[in-house]
Amino acid sequence: MKNFLVIGNPIEHSFSPKLHNHWIKKNNIKATYKKLEANLDDLKNIIDDVREERLDGVNVTVPFKNEIIKHLDELSEESRKSLSVNTIYKVNNKVVGHNTDITGFELAIRYTKYDIQNREILILGAGGVVSSIIIALQNLKVSKIRLMNRTAEKAKKLKERFSEIEILNWGESCKFDMAINATSLGLNKVDNINLNYEETGEEKFFYDVIYNPIETEFLKKAKKNFHRTENGKMMFIYQAHLSFTLWHKVMPEINDEVINLISK
């Protein structure tokens, strides 16, 4: 029996166990996938469990995607570029950190069939997942990335690593074709983002990394103003799919049953 884990804090709302255990069962794999609410002090022991093969793989979520790096032996190119790890495994006696959020986001955008090349993108937020989104957008050849964050210092830090992005003040209006909410605003139903939806022009694309709730205020308001909207469910499914394939060497199916699992 192989053992897998997702760690984060908070973790109770994570859909990862539901999705991974569904695919484990469908593919007759002998494995368990559990969730663990971890603290900073636990990270070293969790990686030791991978090193000593008590654990076969770990998914990492907010707020440890960066903090976990110092405990690992090796990083994939994607993790090095993004300074973010969401998938851990052991290979050739080394505990390796990988990032499947970058490709997960790219595939999710391709899934929407939105013609993103040469578009101008506005990112709201500067948290753990944003470096992955920036790299994915660059791979997708967007023409401009603008970013704003409540705490200006964190946006400035990203600008030091990705010099070509433009930083705006939180709440400042600007031109964009696609706006991405990468803040945690919207996890609570009452959260609101101060964007002027009427003045953004017509037929913009509003993407929210959040998938639970299915429709945040950010997306609801955009829809009301006749913009296109999409939540983060396919990004979540694709990043999980990439982890699963890496660990089990089996490509699980993404079908309506799987998509419905995440929409509840």
Ligand code: ATR
């Ligand atoms: P972390 O910052 O630890 O990586 P995250 O969930 O990945 O955590 O990121 C949270 C994001 O949501 C940040 O961009 C955060 O802004 P700050 O950097 O200013 O904290 C943003 N966020 C959370 N609550 C917010 C609020 N009430 N208003 C605006 N932005 C908020």
